[in-house]
Amino acid sequence: MVGFLAIRGLFRHPARTLLGVLGVGVAGALLLDMQMLSRGLQASLHRILKEVGYEVRVTPRGTLPFDTDATFPDGHRIAAAITAHPGVDHAAPILGGSVYAARAGREPVSAFVYGMDPPTQALWRVLDGRDLAPSDSMYAVVSPALAAALGLSIGDSLHAAGEYTSQLGMLRSPRIYVVTGIAEFHFDLRTQRSFAIGTREAQHLRNEVARDGLSLIAVALDDQTSGDAVSAWVRDTFPEVEAFSVVEALDAVQGQLAYFNLFSLVLGSVSMVVCVLLVGTMVALSISERLGELAILRAIGLRRRRLVSMVFLESLALVLLSMPIAFGAGHLISLWLDAILTRAPSIPVDMSFFVFTRRAALRTLALLFLSGSIAGLYPALLVARLRIAPTLHSEVMG
């Protein structure tokens, strides 16, 4: 009965209800976006790490993956030892660092080199041409930004060196690679000029051959759930390195993302307050127009509790009706905001700020219902305190 009355009550002024629902929907959309933002970067990082498919990352002591140009020595020996560990499928030695790149006889540009032997899905995805093959020691794949900067196409030669003599405007003892493909690098910033070659080749460029220096070993496991155990074993066995399972890596970056959590908390709270005020105002307004009616309903024997729950339900129903708008608009707005933010030059290409997770959806649902309940309190109080005779006196007698 209460539900029946509440729903009919809402549709008494359809245009007004529609506007209110739209308003609550938009505020709810912002609320959803803030929930998506609060853990979005983490979720997006998680997704990338999962997609890339390595469960453990080994880095120089005190650094995160590709945090710096730092390396650790004896890389291939450590990688081989890790590969031999039970439960490890394979370990990929990777070296990354700053170098110089040019076309023959031209002014060089700074670039970032990734050294990784195939299979290489951990670091890049080929857009055009073909990926490096195991025997391709003198081939490279390049990022669109580097290809554009040097005017490179597939089949062209890329000259690269670790050092550059500025007086001569020339690379010092360059090595020459044939471009086999254009690739997007998962962890690149949007404008980053990158190219990829085999690990040993990269060690030549970075002068890490003697030391066998690596920046990263990506470890694939037979059992995806044993990441924590293997990373602990690596840390214990090789004191010169750090090791992170996917979960540990996410925890490690968590601190750097606190800024976003705070931001989303503030804006999320504001949109919740807007929801509460909108719903509260609408329902209170509609109640104050219906005091005479409500007094009569009480006079003919409807219990106070009935009318109070009817008002409460009206608030909740408003919120419920606005949910499709909140989720629909929230999704669209998040795509739009994400496109704006990820266009910023310092953001890795594959990252997203707004990620739709079950957690974000459930939190939004809960917060919207909470808003509806809070908004219902004042109108419910109005109805609970309605005194029948004086209301009849002022409203019903005309």
Place this chain on the structure above:
Amino acid sequence: MSERLVSARDLAKDYQLDGFAIHALRSVTLEVHAGEFISIMGASGCGKSTLLHILGAVDVPSAGELTLFGRNAAELTDAERTALRLHHLGFVFQRFFLLPMLTAAENVMLPLMEAGLARRQREERVHEVMEYVGLAQRMRHKPGQLSGGEQQRVAIARALVNRPQLLLADEPTGELDEATGEQIAELLQRLHADGTAIVLVTHNPELAARATRQLRMRDGQIEPPMEGAP
């Protein structure tokens, strides 16, 4: 002597308005018996509605004794008064205040829903009472699609649907033209003939004259019967 539904002795009701006391009722003594038809007339502001509210358990007196359907009104809780209104009393007002987004039948059904009747029973009762007020054909119509007189008849059906022993009507024809008022008057008379007690407040002497007992109020009191009255 028929059953005594309501018995009031020395009822008084004061309102405080901006620090002044308004004596809406001064000393009203009145009994309503089953099947009676009482009309109350009196100048505006003399306390008619106030009396009706107290008899109808939507308001409480400031002083005096009141027995409603065998219970001492002073001892009733709010919930008990609500139950009394639902099961023993019917209210009709000058303004109909039907819920505009419900159909006539749904409006009439509300007290039955509150009373917890099963769906079938509710539908039967609504049909029966709508037939009684002559609107069986208009059940699915919204109040906005009905004339003033029809709306008032729906309001009366809503008041009657729980089969009250006493119907309290406060100027039920106040907003209606003469011919439509006449239909309402006939309906009340028929209701009385079928055994429901009625207390009717009205400014219309012709309507008042149809009652079996006619009372006049002045200044918060019921006037003694005039000389020579039967």
